[in-house]
Amino acid sequence: MDHTPTVILGLCSYTHDSSTALLVDGELVGFVEEERLSEDKHTKAFPQHAVDWLLKEAGLTPGDVDAVAYNFHPAHYLVESSASLRLALSATTRERTLPRAHGFAKVGLRTQRRVGALGRLFPSARVVPVLHHRAHQLAAFSWSGWTESAVLVVDSLGERQTTTIAHGHNALRPRTRTLESLNDPASxxxxxxxxxxxxxxxxxxxxxxxxxxxxxxxxxxxxxxxxxxxxxxxxxxxxxxxxxxxxxxxxxxxxxxxxxxxxxxxxxxxxxxxxxxxxxxxxxxxxxxxxxxxxxxxxxxxxxxxxxxxxxxxxxxxxxxxxxxxxxxxxxxxxVPPAPGDAGTAVGAAVAVHIDSGSQRPLSGIARSCYLGPSFENLPLDLTRWPGLRQKMLGIESAEFLADQLAHGMIVGLFQGRVEAGPRALGNRSILASPLEPGVVERLNATVKYREPFRPFAPMVLAERAGQFFTLGQEAPYMSMASGVTDTARERVPAIVHANGTSRLQTVTAAQNPFMHAVLTAFARRTGVPVLINTSLNVKGKPICGTPAMALDCLTGSGLDALLLEGRWITK
CATH class of the missing domain: 3.30.420.40 (ATPase, nucleotide binding domain)
Known part of the structure; x- marks a missing residue:
């Protein structure tokens, strides 16, 4: 008997940071933020580019989607609307009582309409609203791959919740049980x-x-x-x-x-x-x-x-x-998962619907993954839109070549493999520079990223040598943790130490990103330091470059020296 896949599309849409995740039979096909493909940072538009890419990747059409998991639950806004009347009891909050009750009711009804609109876009699917904090919890816990943990979610607002403490268990069919929660206005x-x-x-x-x-x-x-x-x-x-x-x-x-x-x-x-x-x-x-x-x-x-x-x-x-x-x-x-903010709730909402459907299929493809978006590896490249650029193909030694250029002080954009999930570039859509280069932070802020001079730059380091430079004492694969630094770091790579004595580091293993591990190893062989500056491939106000065209625009519109794009060395 033919087995029809259970196709669940997780959506974050219409608020900010629109994104999509696709589960087929419990396996994560991919996840991508819409801004990486549409060039509209923090977009709240329906993630059409992301949906089109994911369905194409899986060989499916909108009619094949069995369920759409949406990352908000309209009814819970309406509960807060009536609960807002308690504000009338205090002179400090009285004047906000009716506008707040009205605002929550309006957003609840708007969310209800959005759920209906999604049903029309996917005619064969049932649309399932998922409580926002549950989507956050399941995203964080599923991404960890752990069999059990505490789960703390703190954000601005999910319907009416702002802070939840839950207990997660079972890695293959994850469940989270909320033990305590705080509601707005405690946010x-x-x-x-x-x-x-x-x-x-x-x-x-x-x-x-x-x-x-x-x-x-x-x-x-x-x-x-x-x-x-x-x-x-x-x-x-x-x-x-x-x-x-x-x-x-x-x-x-x-x-x-x-x-x-x-x-x-x-x-x-x-x-x-x-x-x-x-x-x-x-x-x-x-x-x-x-x-x-x-x-x-x-x-x-x-x-x-x-x-x-x-x-x-x-x-x-x-x-x-x-x-x-x-x-x-x-x-x-x-x-901390690679996408802890709202974009990541597309994954959590899809997981919630998978679990609630009673499916016995274990989840796969989520735990410890981060390179989940589109890849452009075999795409022919036409540079006619960028007439000033020159390119040459690099061979098998591209990691050595890149390390050499970085050791000689070049600032290089790197575009390779699948787009990272979340707000940090993790070596596939990065700008790399040597932390040993005098004035590198000033140059990056002023001429490459066009941003405030006090903004620090994060280091990436070989995981096996992180202890020489950083005191964190655990892996930090998604650049989501600030660590204290050692005296060695202060002496050898002061450029990556922020004014408060910390660095937001990314540890790199050969299993997680073989190419970046090879580049760091080659750079360490040349300089004695297994550390590079890693910032996202974009300029201030623009999203991380998800497509080759965005990366080429970034090269021509900024002070980057070169771009390594899928094995091509592109210079101005």
Whole structure:
């Protein structure tokens, strides 16, 4: 009897960071963020390019999809809409009561309409809404490959939840059981986004810039303010509405109060210079975020009894907080998936539907994977659109050749194999440079990436030699953890050490990325240092280059010296 595959399409769509994952008979065919193919960073459009690629990859049509897993559940917004009426009981929050109730109801109905629209796009499929935090939990836990762990999800908002602690078990058919959850307005992601905006950067995009800026400030000036505004409780934390008024899900309602402005500084416009007060505000915000994340991690350890932690949600991209949790020794092992933010919920939602369908097929292809998007290995390359470029084919020794160019001070874009999942380039869509080159950080920021001069650059290191340079004490394959550095790192590669004495490192094994492992080995043979600077192949404001055309535009539009694109050495 013919076996018809169970085809589940996981979707993150219509909010931000649209993405798609495809499970066929429990096996992950692939996952990709729409921005990598559409060039629209953080796009909220339906991920058409991503869906088309995945279905083509699997030899399927939209009519073959059995189920569409959507990463939000409309009914839970409506629950919060009526619960918002409790805000009327306090003079501080009263004026937000009706706008908030209206906002949550509106978003709930809009989400319901989106679920209906997806049904029309995939006529043979049932569309299954999945609770947002459950999608985060299952993504983080499935990606870990572990049989059991605590799962901590911290983000801005999923329907009404902002923070959940769950217990995950069973690697082949993963389950997560939520033990505790916090609802909005207790939201760490909301507070971090509000201050990011106040400091003149884009909320939902540039929180990492604020985290980098924090290292240059003194948290003392605003420490007491954040201790009042973000108070820890036995099972979580509380946000003081007199500093951060409750969200309404509609524009026109500021996220910071007049009291916050009076006690900090006026909002910074993006073109204004960054001064001491901005650095200090960022430092206090970051310090308090780390304290709250540590508190939540300890809570997760206590109530799950687990010695391992998976962290997910947008706040899990705060690599310094994750580094602090590891440093504190609360868990034996900490794991952050390659796509901890909303994009990754496409994977988690698909896993949820697979589990709930009662399928006995074990999951495969997710655990410890990150190179999951399109590849362009055998594509003919026509450079007529870029008339100034020259190319030559490299042979089998391309890793040696690249290491040699890097050792001689070149800054090189690398485009090879399948697109990485998540916000960090992991050696397939990277810009590489030698950390030994004088002035390399200044040059990268000013002429290649076009971004703020205080932004640090992350190192990639041979996993087997990481201990010589970094104190993390565990592998960090997805560049999601900040580590302390050794004296050797300070002496040999100061360019990769940020002002707070940490580096957001990526450890590389031969099994994970054979080519990058070979490049690092060859570079170490020439220089004695198994470390390279690795930043994403893009310029500020653009997504990581997912297609050859995007990579060639990046080469011509930036200060890159060369691009190694699928075995071709391309120069200007």
């Amino acid at each position: 760490l992601g909301y507070v971090y986004g509000a201050v990011t905006e106040h400091l003149g950067w884009r909320r939902g995009d540039e929180e990492g810039t604020v985290m980098a800026l924090a290292a240059l400030g003194d948290p003392k000036r605003f420490r007491h303010l954040f201790a009042r505004a973000l108070r820890t409780t036995q099972s979580g934390f509380y946000v003081d509405p007199s500093y951060f008024p409750p969200r309404t899900l509609s524009s026109g309602y500021p996220r910071t109060s007049r009291r916050f402005l009076a006690e900090t500084c006026p909002p910074r416009q993006s073109a204004e210079p960054v001064v001491e007060v901005h650095r200090d505000l960022a430092a206090a915000l970051q310090e308090r975020t780390e304290q709250v994340m540590l508190h939540l991690a300890r809570r997760a350890r206590l109530i799950t009894g687990s010695r391992r932690l998976c962290a997910g949600g947008g706040v899990a991209t705060n690599c310094v907080s994750i580094g602090r949790i590891i440093e504190a020794g609360i868990f034996d092992d900490v794991f």
